[in-house]
Amino acid sequence: MPVFDQGYQHWQGTLSGHAGRWLAIARQGIKAQLRNRRTKYLVIAAWTPALVLAAFLALWGLFEQKADVLKPFMDVIKTVLPLEIFEGPRSFRTSLWTIAFDAFLWIETGLALILVLLVGPDLISQDLRFNAIPLYLSRPLLRFQYFLGKLGVIVGFLAMVTVVPAFIAYVVGVSFSLDWSVVQDTWRVLAGSMVYGVVVAVVCGLIMLAFSSLSRNSRAVAMLWVALWLITGVIAGALVDSTRGRFDPDSSSSKESDRWWALSFGANLNRLREAALNTPEAYRQVVTSFQSAAAQAAEMAQGQLGGRNRGPFGLPFGPRRRPPATPPPPTPPGGPPAMFDSRINPPFPWTWSAGILTGLSLLSVLVLSNRIKSLDRLR
Amino acid sequence: MLFQLRDVTKRYQKVTALRGLTVSMPEGAIGLLGPNGAGKTTMIRTLLGLITINAGEGEVLGMDIKRRRLDIRQATGFVPEDECLFPGMTGIEFVGYAGELSGMKPRDAMQRAHEVLDYVGLIEARYRKADSYSTGMKQRLKLASALVHDPRLLILDEPTNGMDPRGRDEMLAMARDLAHAKGMSLLFSSHLLPDVEAVCDHIMVMGAGQLLASGRIDDLKRHEGRQLMVRTKTGQDEFARALQARGLEVEPKDDGLLVSLHEGDGPEYLWRLASETGVQIRSLLPRRSTLEEVFLSALAGAAKPNAPNSQEVGAA
Numbered sequence: 229m230p231v232f233d234q235g236y237q238h239w240q241g242t243l244s245g246h247a248g249r250w251l252a253i254a255r256q257g258i259k260a261q262l263r264n265r266r267t268k269y270l271v272i273a274a275w276t277p278a279l280v281l282a283a284f285l286a287l288w289g290l291f292e293q294k295a296d297v298l299k300p301f302m303d304v305i306k307t308v309l310p311l312e313i314f315e316g317p318r319s320f321r322t323s324l325w326t327i328a329f330d331a332f333l334w335i336e337t338g339l340a341l342i343l344v345l346l347v348g349p350d351l352i353s354q355d356l357r358f359n360a361i362p363l364y365l366s367r368p369l370l371r372f373q374y375f376l377g378k379l380g381v382i383v384g385f386l387a388m389v390t391v392v393p394a395f396i397a398y399v400v401g402v403s404f405s406l407d408w409s410v411v412q413d414t415w416r417v418l419a420g421s422m423v424y425g426v427v428v429a430v431v432c433g434l435i436m437l438a439f440s441s442l443s444r445n446s447r448a449v450a451m452l453w454v455a456l457w458l459i460t461g462v463i464a465g466a467l468v469d470s471t472r473g474r475f476d477p478d479s480s481s482s483k484e485s486d487r488w489w490a491l492s493f494g495a496n497l498n499r500l501r502e503a504a505l506n507t508p509e510a511y512r513q514v515v516t517s518f519q520s521a522a523a524q525a526a527e528m529a530q531g532q533l534g535g536r537n538r539g540p541f542g543l544p545f546g547p548r549r550r551p552p553a554t555p556p557p558p559t560p561p562g563g564p565p566a567m568f569d570s571r572i573n574p575p576f577p578w579t580w581s582a583g584i585l586t587g588l589s590l591l592s593v594l595v596l597s598n599r600i601k602s603l604d605r606l607r
Numbered sequence: 608m609l610f611q612l613r614d615v616t617k618r619y620q621k622v623t624a625l626r627g628l629t630v631s632m633p634e635g636a637i638g639l640l641g642p643n644g645a646g647k648t649t650m651i652r653t654l655l656g657l658i659t660i661n662a663g664e665g666e667v668l669g670m671d672i673k674r675r676r677l678d679i680r681q682a683t684g685f686v687p688e689d690e691c692l693f694p695g696m697t698g699i700e701f702v703g704y705a706g707e708l709s710g711m712k713p714r715d716a717m718q719r720a721h722e723v724l725d726y727v728g729l730i731e732a733r734y735r736k737a738d739s740y741s742t743g744m745k746q747r748l749k750l751a752s753a754l755v756h757d758p759r760l761l762i763l764d765e766p767t768n769g770m771d772p773r774g775r776d777e778m779l780a781m782a783r784d785l786a787h788a789k790g791m792s793l794l795f796s797s798h799l800l801p802d803v804e805a806v807c808d809h810i811m812v813m814g815a816g817q818l819l820a821s822g823r824i825d826d827l828k829r830h831e832g833r834q835l836m837v838r839t840k841t842g843q844d845e846f847a848r849a850l851q852a853r854g855l856e857v858e859p860k861d862d863g864l865l866v867s868l869h870e871g872d873g874p875e876y877l878w879r880l881a882s883e884t885g886v887q888i889r890s891l892l893p894r895r896s897t898l899e900e901v902f903l904s905a906l907a908g909a910a911k912p913n914a915p916n917s918q919e920v921g922a923a
Contacts, residue, residue, distance in 0.1 A: 236726050236781075236789050239719055239757035243710035246677050252707035260695055350694075358738070359691035363752070366655055366685040367708040368677040 249369050253377025257351065258384045267346045271388055274339045278393030281332040285401025288324060292317045292405060310521030313514075318413075320517070325401065325414045326510035329394065329421050333501055336390050340428060341457055341494070347385050348436035349449035351378045352600075357444040361600070375437060375596060382433035391425035394418070420504035427500060431585050438592035441599040456493050464492035486575030493588075496581035502571075503578030511571040608666070609634045609760065609792050610654055615663030617649050617816075624649035626816040627663070636786035638803035638824070639796040640902055641813035647796050648688070650813065651762055654794070655680055668759055681709065684753030688764040688796075690745060692737050698724060698748055699733040705752035716755065723751040727781065743774035750781065761785060762794045767802055775802070782806045800898045810898070812905040820905035827901045834894040835874060838863040840887040849884045850877075865894060 261267050290298050291305065298305070306314050313320050355361055364374050398418045402410050439452045467488035489495040502508060609632045617625040624646045641647050652658045654667050656676025665672045667679045693701050699720050706716030724733045727747040732740065737748055746766060753761060763782060767775040783806050785791040797803050803810060804824065811821040820827065839846050847864055850857045856867035868876060874891055881888050896904075 236754070236785060237722055238789070239755075241711065241715045241719075243681070243756070244712070246681075246710070249708060249710065252704070252713075255713075256704055256707070354694045358694040359689055360693050361691075362685075362687045362689070363691050363693060363705070363749075364708065365657055366680060366683075366687065367705070368681040368710065369708055370677070 246368055246370075246373075249367075250373040250377035250380060253364075253374065254380025254384060257378065257381030261347045261381065261385065264346065267343070267385075270339065270343055270346065271385070274336060274343070274389035275393055277332050277335045278397055281328055281393075282397040282400040284328050285325065285397055286404035288317070288321075288328075289401060289404030289406065289410070292321065292407070310517045311524075312517050312521065318409075320514065321410065322413045322417070323510035323513045325417045326420075326505050326507055327514060329397075329417050330501065330505050330507045330510070332394065332397070333390065333421060333424060333505075334498065336393075337428060337494070337497055337501070340386050340389055340432065343385050343389060344382060344432045344436050345450055345453050348382055348433075348453065349440055349446040351381060352437060352440035353442075353444050353446050353449050356441070357446075371600060378437055378440075379430075379433045382436060383429040386429035386432065387425065390428060391422055394421040394425065417505060420501075420506070424501045424504040427504075427585070428497060431497075431589050434589045434592040434596075438595040438599075441596055461492040461494050464489050464495060467491065486570065490576045490580050490584065496584050499574060499576065499578050499581040500585065502574060503581075508572050508574060511568055515568050515572065608632065608669070609637065609794075610665065610667040612650070612653070612665035612672075613663055615650075615653060615665060616661045617646075617653060617658060618661050624816055625653065625660070625663075628813075628816060628818060630811055630818045630821060632809060632811060632821065634792045635809055636782070636793040636795060636807040638807035638810035639794055639813070640798075640800070640803060640810055641819075642906065644815075645813040646816040647813055648764065649816075651685075651764060651794070651796065654762070655683060655685060681756075682759045684756070684758035684761045686746075686749045686753045686761070686763045686766055688768060690742070691749070692745070694738070696737055697734050698729055698737050698740070698751075701737045701748060702751045702755050706755040709756035711756060719755050719757075720751070723754045726754070727751045728777065742769035743771060743778075746770055746774075746778065750778070754785075758791070760792045760794065762796075764796045765798070766795070767797065767799060779805045800902060804898050810901075812902055814906055819908065820901065824898065828895050828898060833868045833870070833872075835866050835868065835877065836860065836863050836890070836892045836894050837866055837877060837888060838890040839881070840889050842884070842886045846881065846884055846886040849880060849886075853880070863890070 262271075287298075294302075355364070361374075365371065395418070398414070398421070401414075435456065436449075436453060439449045439456075440446075442452070443449050468485050471485040471488060490499075611631040613629050615625050615628045616623065628646070628650065639647050639650070649658070653660055653665070653672060656672055656679055660672075668682050670679050670682070672679065693704055696704060699717070702720035702724055703713070703717040706719055707713055711719065721730070721733070724730050727750050729744060729747050729751065732744060737745070740748060746769070750763075750766065761782075766782065767778050770778060779802055782793060782795060786793045786806060786808075793806065795803060795806050807824060809821070809823055810827065812819040837846075843864065847857045847859070850864070850866055855869065858865040866877065877891060878888070
């Protein structure tokens with residue numbers, strides 16, 4: 229027998245409005261998932277690229293100012309960068325920020341897909357397994373708010389590894405540039421990163437929730453997610469390879485076969501990121517600059533050799549060459565190197581990706597609304 | 608009024624779960640009785656606004672069941688029949704989370720969770736994972752999570768299912784305490800008539816989606832005017848034969864005799880007969896019907912062809 233039994237006491241506190249109830253679900257979901265050690269480590273690991281990005285932007289800001297702290301390294305930097313960039317870094321600011329954010333978001337997208345794999349499968353399937361839905365819906369909570377709360381868990385985690393670090397890195401970059409014009413030049417990079425982060429979070433969140441509502445078995449849900457991600461990529465790659473052989477090996481046919489990449493979930497996310505950040509333009513500017521510098525260097529090297537033919541391994545040895553009667557015209561820059569070709573000339577329009585991802589999201593919403601139509605169907 | 612429903616119909620494809628259900632219950636402890644498939648769970652879901660009805664209207668605690676669903680759920684606590692848990696939580700997290708879902712601030716919800724877990728007797732087990740609880744503890748946990756926001760109406764769907772006798776008694780004692788000492792209204796759905804009788808003042812009996820009977824339990828358990836329970840000190844068999852010899856219906860029941868008197872006769876007839884036969888009567892009580900009989904008679908009335916919709920059968 230308790231010494232003092234206070235019995236049931238009425239509660240006199242105040243309640244919040246109905247609109248914010250989904251936040252309790254999102255908060256609880258994030259708290260629960262952060263107890264998983266693998267999730268915690270992955271979130272921490274996902275911040276490493278953000279540190280690299282912030283460091284790069286800070287260094288670039290210092291480089292633009294030709295800061296004293298970089299003076300010992302200027303000679304090295306001069307040999308690495310084309311003269312055009314070395315002497316006028318501000319005109320390359322937007323492009324280099326864009327490429328830096330693109331690389332960062334590319335890595336983070338991969339990590340985000342793994343994070344969704346860890347966080348997402350349990351969200352609804354576990355509630356189905358434990359029959360928790362009646363407990364939720366007998367509260368002053370709409371089904372929509374339940375889904376919003378669950379979506380909030382995925383969005384929260386993906387924001388932790390995309391939008392938030394991108395924003396912080398941007399602020400660090402702006403702070404080190406000591407020049408407000410940097411905001412004018414790079415606001416689109418920030419806006420594009422934010423838009424892309426939100427799109428990834430919403431699309432991945434909706435698809436994962438739809439998968440999670442389909443089965444009480446979280447492993448089956450995880451397999452569905454992996455299948456969407458990896459198998460679509462493998463299928464698209466196989467189709468690209470198989471159709472490439474059917475066409476003539478000229479560039480336009482090769483481009484046509486590359487359009488099969490539109491079947492890959494990951495490729496569509498990448499294509500959308502390229503569109504949000506306008507990366508083709510950035511790569512074009514930077515790659516062209518490097519190509520021109522390489523061409524100039526080659527010419528200068530030829531001049532220094534004094535017409536001597538290059539020997540083995542490109543060394544300046546060999547018989548003296550007869551000087552040409554007329555100087556050759558400067559070599560026009562050819563196409564971009566193969567590794568940058570797809571970056572500068574995307575294989576398919578971004579609107580395809582937008583359409584495909586919108587379609588997948590709508591399909592997911594349809595699955596969710598049909599799957600959890602009423603309490604009866606849940607049981 | 609606790610709740611009112613008027614001509615409520617709910618169909619699930621070909622099955623009609625509620626057929627023009629009309630009922631009006633006052634505040635207090637209401638027992639909800641009915642065989643399987645009677646529509647009890649559908650009615651509870653209708654009251655909570657969890658399903659959309661095909662026809663009819665109604666109010667719970669004065670709030671329209673179609674337009675103010677969230678407000679009704681805000682003022683209501685629901686203990687579902689099935690085993691259902693928020694996964695991966697300790698008892699205290701479970702109840703605190705339920706409070707947050709009802710709109711309580713996290714700190715308030717956690718503080719209140721301790722109070723209600725103490726009330727339901729789970730304070731010692733509050734830091735254990737809820738999925739490791741026994742069936743009885745899970746029932747208590749569901750009760751605590753339904754009470755956390757201090758509802759005006761508590762709906763208990765088979766709350767003593769799977770509980771041992773001691774746990775069942777404690778659960779019933781809590782339900783009784785909430786209804787009678789704390790001023791909380793209760794809708795207590797159960798197949799166990801003694802449980803309902805132990806907790807509730809009123810009952811409503813449902814069958815085939817309709818209301819078969821409703822009213823105060825004391826009124827429904829009416830006096831069977833012409834039937835008396837007689838216990839004698841000695842010579843009970845002899846007295847029974849004497850009664851039968853005078854054309855009375857006599858049925859041995861428990862340790863006495865259930866005697867049906869002729870029209871117009873009263874207890875004095877038995878006293879006179881006892882005097883004549885030299886039998887000493889120890890007790891003579893008018894017989895009252897049991898809740899089970901009320902329940903069965905309501906179902907039987909509904910089963911008869913062309914039977915009227917026998918509301919308030921007992922009170923008649």
